[in-house]
Amino acid sequence: MTGYVRPRDLDEALATRAAHADWMVLSGGTDLMVNANHKPIPTGILDLWRLGELCFVKVEPASIAIGAGTTWTEVQGHPVIADRLSPLALAAREIGALQIQARGTLGGNVGNSSPVGDSLPALLALGAELELASVRGRRRIPYSDFCTGYRKTALAADELIVAAHIPVPAAGTKLAWRKVGTRRAQSISKVMGAAVITLDGDRVVSARIGLGAVADRPIRAAAVEAAVAGQKLSEAGDAARAAMRSSIKPIDDIRSTATYRREVAENLVARFFAV
Amino acid sequence: MKVAFELNGQPVTVEASPWKRLLDVLREDLRATGTKEGCGEGECGACTVMMDGEAVNSCLVAVGQCDGRTLVTVEGLATGDVLHAVQRELVACGGAQCGICTPGIAVCAAHVIDRGLVAGVDDATARVRVRELLAGNICRCTGYQLIVDAVIAAARSVQP
Ligand SMILES: Cc1cc2nc3c(=O)[nH]c(=O)nc-3n(C[C@H](O)[C@H](O)[C@H](O)COP(=O)(O)OP(=O)(O)OC[C@H]3O[C@@H](n4cnc5c(N)ncnc54)[C@H](O)[C@@H]3O)c2cc1C
Ligand code: FES
Ligand code: FES
Numbered sequence: 001m002t003g004y005v006r007p008r009d010l011d012e013a014l015a016t017r018a019a020h021a022d023w024m025v026l027s028g029g030t031d032l033m034v035n036a037n038h039k040p041i042p043t044g045i046l047d048l049w050r051l052g053e054l055c056f057v058k059v060e061p062a063s064i065a066i067g068a069g070t071t072w073t074e075v076q077g078h079p080v081i082a083d084r085l086s087p088l089a090l091a092a093r094e095i096g097a098l099q100i101q102a103r104g105t106l107g108g109n110v111g112n113s114s115p116v117g118d119s120l121p122a123l124l125a126l127g128a129e130l131e132l133a134s135v136r137g138r139r140r141i142p143y144s145d146f147c148t149g150y151r152k153t154a155l156a157a158d159e160l161i162v163a164a165h166i167p168v169p170a171a172g173t174k175l176a177w178r179k180v181g182t183r184r185a186q187s188i189s190k191v192m193g194a195a196v197i198t199l200d201g202d203r204v205v206s207a208r209i210g211l212g213a214v215a216d217r218p219i220r221a222a223a224v225e226a227a228v229a230g231q232k233l234s235e236a237g238d239a240a241r242a243a244m245r246s247s248i249k250p251i252d253d254i255r256s257t258a259t260y261r262r263e264v265a266e267n268l269v270a271r272f273f274a275v
Numbered sequence: 276m277k278v279a280f281e282l283n284g285q286p287v288t289v290e291a292s293p294w295k296r297l298l299d300v301l302r303e304d305l306r307a308t309g310t311k312e313g314c315g316e317g318e319c320g321a322c323t324v325m326m327d328g329e330a331v332n333s334c335l336v337a338v339g340q341c342d343g344r345t346l347v348t349v350e351g352l353a354t355g356d357v358l359h360a361v362q363r364e365l366v367a368c369g370g371a372q373c374g375i376c377t378p379g380i381a382v383c384a385a386h387v388i389d390r391g392l393v394a395g396v397d398d399a400t401a402r403v404r405v406r407e408l409l410a411g412n413i414c415r416c417t418g419y420q421l422i423v424d425a426v427i428a429a430a431r432s433v434q435p
Contacts, residue, residue, distance in 0.1 A: 100411060
């Protein structure tokens with residue numbers, strides 16, 4: 001018999017998580033339920049779908065908090081996210097198709113921590129912090145410290161993801177998102193990324209660039225960020241391309257060769273600086 | 276476990292493992308075989324049903340998650356003998372051939388139309404939008420053109 005708990009509140013969810021470390025934590029199921037009828041039956045299910053304390057968007061002047069249970073349909077439909085955190089809203093629009101977006105959640109994308117998770121480069125570039133909770137208490141960690149390797153995360157065995165806290169970029173910041181896949185919708189990314197670029201007139205003061213599908217985990221493009229700082233915007237694209245060329249080791253797999261991915265990644269970062 | 280939900284307006288109760296796919300509960304336990312399985316991976320949309328007003332892939336829903344929720348399948352789109360506008364237009368436009376994808380297309384398109392997601396735009400924009408909104412429904416037969424025709428015609432008949 002498979003155990004099943006649909007917690008009334010977060011406290012019950014955390015207590016269940018602590019008591020049953022071997023249970024599956026299930027949210028929208030769009031990762032976990034793929035081919036479910038051919039998978040081993042879980043010992044138990046902790047069902048977080050629509051848990052009230054995880055389904056919210058809270059807008060404050062300096063930061064926006066998005067609950068882990070928020071779906072991609074809800075993220076893309078939120079006017080403030082679309083306006084101030086556009087890379088995340090645009091990523092949400094390209095995750096799977098309508099049916100996947102209605103069930104797939106932010107917490108699930110973060111928890112699954114795939115190198116091709118589309119929201120993850122946006123969280124990196126936007127400087128998001130994750131709020132984690134367990135019966136032991138709550139903590140916050142920068143998203144950049146969360147994914148520690150190929151599908152490895154800093155989440156403890158008794159913890160749940162509660163929310164992402166995202167600082168609102170200052171007005172005038174250049175925001176960009178781009179995904180390259182085999183078709184517009186429902187495709188796994190070849191390369192995707194997000195950029196948050198601080199400008200002073202026509203000069204790049206600093207840039208944060210998150211990339212996915214170019215390494216075993218989502219990464220910041222540190223070499224590109226260093227190369228563009230202080231450059232004129234019109235010249236930053238070429239600088240970004242050159243820095244990209246020498247700094248990544250993309251994966252070589254059945255979907256694309258490393259050479260192809262590198263070239264696409266170069267074009268992608270160069271375009272972030274298009275005037 | 277015992278799972279109770281509303282299916283096409285009727286209360287139903289099933290005894291099933293919470294891990295069983297909603298798709299299998301519909302087809303095997305409730306004999307509501309309108310909903311089809313294509314891929315079992317969330318890619319094809321043949322298994323699309325409405326859950327609490329959203330179009331979802333029933334192959335990716337664990338039935339335990341359905342307790343207390345409201346479900347609509349292709350069997351619930353018509354009102355008595357009167358088909359939903361999109362069902363009527365799929366027939367009229369020739370938007371169905373082998374029919375495997377059709378229940379999922381009908382449910383997803385009904386959601387798109389009933390939510391007004393293609394209302395108030397010109398035909399060219401509506402066609403692009405329909406293709407994007409139905410991108411999670413794969414059809415091996417029709418080439419999509421006639422499906423898009425049917426969805427637009429249905430949308431126009433509801434909200435001109
Ligand atoms: C056809 C298809 C297309 C897809 N396309 C894309 C795409 O284009 N881009 C993309 O990025 N992804 C894509 N995905 C993957 C998936 O939809 C996303 O990763 C989605 O965000 C997962 O959310 P979920 O709630 O469904 O996760 P689930 O499957 O419920 O869970 C995923 C993981 O996260 C963990 N988890 C969930 N919530 C929490 C929490 N609150 N605390 C701790 N752990 C948690 C689970 O334990 C599990 O390990 C696709 C999937 C399918 C089937
Ligand atoms: S059977 Fe569910 S999406 Fe294909
Ligand atoms: S009619 Fe055959 S798959 Fe669409």
